[in-house]
Amino acid sequence: MLFSWMFIPFFFQVPIFMCSYSSNECLVRINYSLYGKGNVVIAGFFPAFAVYPLDKTTDWRMITFTQDVMVEFKLKNYQCILAMMFAIEEINSNPYLLPNTSLGFEVHNVPYGQKNTLASIFCSLSGLSHGIPNYRYKTERNSAAILTGPSWAISEYIGTLLDLYKFPQFTFGPFDTILSEQRQFSSLYQVAPKDTSLAVGIVSLMLHFHWIWVGLFIIDDHRGAQTLSDLRSQMDKNGVCIAFVEMILVSRGSFLTKSWKNKVQILDSSTNVIVIYGDSDSLLSLIVNIKQKLLTWKVWVLNSHWDNSKFDEYFMLDSLHGALIFSHHNKEIIHFTDFIQTVNPSKYPEDIYLHLLWHKFFNCSFLRKDCKLMDNCLPNASLELLPGNIFDMAMSEESYNVYNAVYAVAHSLHEMTLNQVQFQTQEGKEMAFSPWQLHHFLKNVELINPAGDPVVLDWKRKSHAEYDILNFWNFPKGLGLNVKVGTFFPNAPEGQKLSLSNHMIQWATGLTEIPQSLCSERCHPGFRKSHQEGKAACCFDCTPCPENEISNETSMDQCVMCPETHYANTEKSHCLQKTVTFLAYDDPLGKLLTFISLSFSSLTTVVLGVFLKHRDTPIVKANNRTLSYILLITLTLCFLCPFLFIGHPSTTTCILQQNIFGLLFSVALSAVLAKTITVVIAFKITAPGKVRRWMLVSRAPNFIIPISTTIQVVLSGIWLATSPPFVDKDAHSEQKHIIIICNKGSAIAFHCILGYLGALALGSYLTAFLSRNLPDTFNEAKVLAFSMLVFCSVWITFLPVYHSTKGKVTVAMEIFSILASSTSLLGIIFAPKCYIILLRPERNSLYHIRDRTYARMKNLKT
Numbered sequence: 001m002l003f004s005w006m007f008i009p010f011f012f013q014v015p016i017f018m019c020s021y022s023s024n025e026c027l028v029r030i031n032y033s034l035y036g037k038g039n040v041v042i043a044g045f046f047p048a049f050a051v052y053p054l055d056k057t058t059d060w061r062m063i064t065f066t067q068d069v070m071v072e073f074k075l076k077n078y079q080c081i082l083a084m085m086f087a088i089e090e091i092n093s094n095p096y097l098l099p100n101t102s103l104g105f106e107v108h109n110v111p112y113g114q115k116n117t118l119a120s121i122f123c124s125l126s127g128l129s130h131g132i133p134n135y136r137y138k139t140e141r142n143s144a145a146i147l148t149g150p151s152w153a154i155s156e157y158i159g160t161l162l163d164l165y166k167f168p169q170f171t172f173g174p175f176d177t178i179l180s181e182q183r184q185f186s187s188l189y190q191v192a193p194k195d196t197s198l199a200v201g202i203v204s205l206m207l208h209f210h211w212i213w214v215g216l217f218i219i220d221d222h223r224g225a226q227t228l229s230d231l232r233s234q235m236d237k238n239g240v241c242i243a244f245v246e247m248i249l250v251s252r253g254s255f256l257t258k259s260w261k262n263k264v265q266i267l268d269s270s271t272n273v274i275v276i277y278g279d280s281d282s283l284l285s286l287i288v289n290i291k292q293k294l295l296t297w298k299v300w301v302l303n304s305h306w307d308n309s310k311f312d313e314y315f316m317l318d319s320l321h322g323a324l325i326f327s328h329h330n331k332e333i334i335h336f337t338d339f340i341q342t343v344n345p346s347k348y349p350e351d352i353y354l355h356l357l358w359h360k361f362f363n364c365s366f367l368r369k370d371c372k373l374m375d376n377c378l379p380n381a382s383l384e385l386l387p388g389n390i391f392d393m394a395m396s397e398e399s400y401n402v403y404n405a406v407y408a409v410a411h412s413l414h415e416m417t418l419n420q421v422q423f424q425t426q427e428g429k430e431m432a433f434s435p436w437q438l439h440h441f442l443k444n445v446e447l448i449n450p451a452g453d454p455v456v457l458d459w460k461r462k463s464h465a466e467y468d469i470l471n472f473w474n475f476p477k478g479l480g481l482n483v484k485v486g487t488f489f490p491n492a493p494e495g496q497k498l499s500l501s502n503h504m505i506q507w508a509t510g511l512t513e514i515p516q517s518l519c520s521e522r523c524h525p526g527f528r529k530s531h532q533e534g535k536a537a538c539c540f541d542c543t544p545c546p547e548n549e550i551s552n553e554t555s556m557d558q559c560v561m562c563p564e565t566h567y568a569n570t571e572k573s574h575c576l577q578k579t580v581t582f583l584a585y586d587d588p589l590g591k592l593l594t595f596i597s598l599s600f601s602s603l604t605t606v607v608l609g610v611f612l613k614h615r616d617t618p619i620v621k622a623n624n625r626t627l628s629y630i631l632l633i634t635l636t637l638c639f640l641c642p643f644l645f646i647g648h649p650s651t652t653t654c655i656l657q658q659n660i661f662g663l664l665f666s667v668a669l670s671a672v673l674a675k676t677i678t679v680v681i682a683f684k685i686t687a688p689g690k691v692r693r694w695m696l697v698s699r700a701p702n703f704i705i706p707i708s709t710t711i712q713v714v715l716s717g718i719w720l721a722t723s724p725p726f727v728d729k730d731a732h733s734e735q736k737h738i739i740i741i742c743n744k745g746s747a748i749a750f751h752c753i754l755g756y757l758g759a760l761a762l763g764s765y766l767t768a769f770l771s772r773n774l775p776d777t778f779n780e781a782k783v784l785a786f787s788m789l790v791f792c793s794v795w796i797t798f799l800p801v802y803h804s805t806k807g808k809v810t811v812a813m814e815i816f817s818i819l820a821s822s823t824s825l826l827g828i829i830f831a832p833k834c835y836i837i838l839l840r841p842e843r844n845s846l847y848h849i850r851d852r853t854y855a856r857m858k859n860l861k862t
Contacts, residue, residue, distance in 0.1 A: 214241070
C-alpha cells in the first residue's frame with residue numbers, strides 16, 4: 001500500500017449546534033463526528049442540520065428533538081454529501097485510478113461567526129475535538145484537501161487560515177473572481193465555471209420575450225456589484241431599462257441578511273419581470289418582507305444558487321411558480337439517481353442524518369438516545385419518495401462541483417503517486433507527501449469527468465459557463481419541479497446563443513400567455529417614440545410619423561422617409577409604389593384642354609376662311625390683309641400648340657414645346673406690331689418726308705415679322721445649345737403619383753423668351769395706344785391696343801401662378817395661358833370684323849365709307 005487513507009474534509013455554510021441547549025448524547029454526536037468502519041472511513045460534521053430553540057416557527061423541515069431544542073434539515077446540502085460519497089465509491093472501485101489507495105472523507109458543520117468557523121477548522125487540522133493551532137495529532141489518515149462552500153464568505157474565512165499552511169482548498173459554490181484574483185488565496189481552487197456570461201444570458205432572455213422594463217434585487221457584495229455593472233452594461237446596449245434596483249444587504253459574519261426595508265412602491269412597480277441575483281440566505285430578508293403580498297402576476301428570473309424549499313415557510317412558493325432559472329449546463333452523471341435510491345439507514349447505519357429523515361418522513365420509531373431507528377420501519381422507504389420541493393433527485397450544481405472536486409483531487413493524487421514511485425525507484429526513499437505538494441499537480445490538472453465534461457482548476461484557463469434555463473413548476477403546490485425549457489451557449493454563433501421552447505413554459509399563476517413588461521405601451525406602426533423628459537429611455541409617448549414617413553415596426557425611435565418612388569399609406573406603416581402619371585388625353589383636364597384647343601383652332605380656321613372669301617372687301621383690305629392672314633394662320637397653330645404639352649412627354653416634345661410656342665407667338669406679336677406700324681404710317685403719309693412714303697410703298701412693316709422671328713430663333717438656339725429642356729420626374733407634387741414632366745432645362749432662357757415676347761407685346765401696345773385716335777373707319781389701333789393689354793395681363797398673371805404650382809397643374813396653367821392669350825388676339829382683333837362681314841355687310845362697302853366720311857367732315861365744319 002502506498003498510503004492507507006486519504007481524507008477530504010468537507011465544509012458547508014450551516015449553523016453549528018450550540019451545546020448549551022442540551023447535553024443529549026445524540027445531539028452531541030450530530031454536532032461533532034461520526035466514525036464508521038469499512039473500506040471508506042467517513043467522519044465529520046456535515047451541513048445537514050441546524051439547531052434552534054423550541055419557540056422558533058415550525059415547518060416540515062423541523063423536528064422536535066428535546067423539550068427545548070429543534071433540528072432543521074438542510075436537504076440541499078445533504079445532497080452534496082451524497083455526491084461526495086458517490087464520487088469516492090466510484091473512485092475506489094476504479095482499478096485504474098489510485099489502485100492501491102482508499103479514499104475517505106470527513107464532514108464538518110460550519111457554525112455562525114468567523115470565530116467559530118476558524119475554531120472548527122483548527123479542530124480539523126489538529127485532529128482533535130478541540131482546535132490547537134500549529135498542532136497535528138498523528139494518525140494513519142492523511143488529509144489531502146479541504147472543500148468549502150457554498151458561500152463565498154466561508155471560503156474566504158477558511159482560505160485565510162489554510163493559505164498559511166499552503167493547504168489545498170476547493171470551493172464548490174459559485175465562481176468568485178475576487179477569490180481567484182487576490183494573491184492571498186494562492187491555495188484556493190474554484191470548481192464552478194465562470195459566470196461572466198450570466199448578464200448576457202439574462203438580457204438575451206429579456207430581448208427574446210421583449211421585456212424591456214425590469215426590476216433588480218441583487219445581493220449587496222462585490223459579486224452583486226459586478227453583476228449589477230454587467231447587467232447595466234448589457235441592458236443599456238440592448239435597450240432594456242431598469243425599473244428599480246434594490247441591493248440586499250448581507251452580514252458577512254453571520255451569513256444572514258440584514259433587515260431589508262419593505263418598499264411597497266418597488267413591489268407595486270409597473271414592471272412584471274424581476275431579476276433576483278443571490279443565494280438562499282441572502283433572499284430570506286426579502287421573502288420575509290413581502291410574505292403578505294401574493295405577487296402571482298410577476299415573472300421571477302433567478303440564478304441557480306438558491307434553495308426553493310426555504311420559501312415555503314413564508315408562503316411564497318406559489319408566487320415563484322413559473323420562475324425562470326439560469327442553471328449551469330452539466331451533463332448527467334450516470335447512476336447518481338440510482339445511488340440515491342439505494343441510500344437508506346440500513347445501508348449506512350452510522351449516518352445519523354438518514355435515521356432522522358426516516359423518523360421524520362416515514363414515521364419510523366426512533367431511539368433518541370442512540371440516534372437510531374427501531375426495527376418497525378418500511379422496507380421500501382427511499383429518498384425518491386420525498387416530494388420534489390423537499391428533496392430533489394436531480395444533481396444540483398453544488399453537488400456536481402463537489403463531484404468534480406473529488407475527481408480533481410483523485411487525479412492529482414494519482415499523478416503525484418506516479419511521480420513518487422519514480423523517485424522511490426531511483427532513490428529508494430520511503431514515500432510520503434504533504435498537502436502542499438499537491439499544488440503543482442492541481443494547477444495543471446485537466447481531466448474529463450465520467451460524464452464527459454472537462455474539469456479545469458486554473459481559473460485563467462476556465463471556460464465561460466453554459467446555462468440551462470429551467471422553469472419552476474409548483475402547481476399544484478408542492479410539485480417543485482425544475483423543467484429544462486432552453487439553453488444559453490455564450491460561445492455559439494450570434495443569433496443561436498439562446499434556445500427556448502416557449503410552449504413548454506408555465507407562467508406565473510394567473511397568466512395564460514407570455515407576460516409583457518413595459519414602462520409604456522408599444523408604439524404601433526405609424527408612430528414613433530417620443531421620450532419623456534427625466535425618465536428612462538423605455539418610458540415614452542407615441543407620436544404620429546410626419547408626412548410621407550413610416551414606421552413599419554413597433555416602438556421605433558425614428559420614422560423612415562419613403563423613397564421618392566413610394567408614398568406612405570394612410571396608417572403610415574408601409575410605403576406604397578407611386579403610379580407614373582402625366583397630363584394625358586384621357587384625363588378630364590386633358591380632355592377639356594384638347595376640346596378647347598381644337599374648338600378655337602377650328603374657329604380660327606373658319607375666320608381665316610371668311611377673310612379669304614371676303615378678301616376684296618374694304619374691312620379685309622384695311623390695315624394690310626396679308627398681315628391678317630399671317631396672324632390668323634399663326635393663331636391657328638398657337639391653338640394647336642397645347643398638343644405638344646398633352647400626352648407622355650418625350651425629349652422631342654419637350655424641346656418643341658417651348659421653342660414652337662415662342663416662335664409662333666413671336667410671329668403673332670410681330671404681325672400685330674406690323675399692323676400697328678402700318679396704321680401709323682398710313683395716317684402720317686400726308687406729312688412732309690419721303691421716308692414715310694417709302695416705308696409705306698415698299699411695305700417696310702412686313703420686314704418686322706422675319707426680323708422678330710430671327711431674334712426668337714437665335715434665342716432658342718442659344719437655349720438648346722446651353723441647357724435644352726429634358727424629360728424629368730416630379731415625385732413631390734402629388735403624394736401617390738410620379739408625374740412625368742418636361743424640365744425647362746434653363747429657367748433663365750425660358751424667362752428670356754417670355755421677356756422677349758413681353759417686349760413685343762409692350763411695343764405693340766404702346767404703338768397702338770398712341771394711334772388710337774387717328775381718324776379712319778376701320779382703324780384697328782384701339783382693338784390692337786386692347787388685345788395687347790389683355791395679352792400682357794395673361795402672361796403677367798401666369799408667372800406667379802406658374803411658380804406656385806407643381807406637376808400637371810403647372811403644365812395645365814401654361815396651356816391655359818397659351819389658349820387665353822391666343823383667344824384674346826382672335827376675339828378682340830377679329831370678332832368685330834367678322835361681325836361686320838357676316839351680320840352687317842352694308843357697312844362693309846365703299847358707299848357706306850363715303851357717306852360716313854362726308855358726314856364726319858360736315859360735322860367738323862359746323
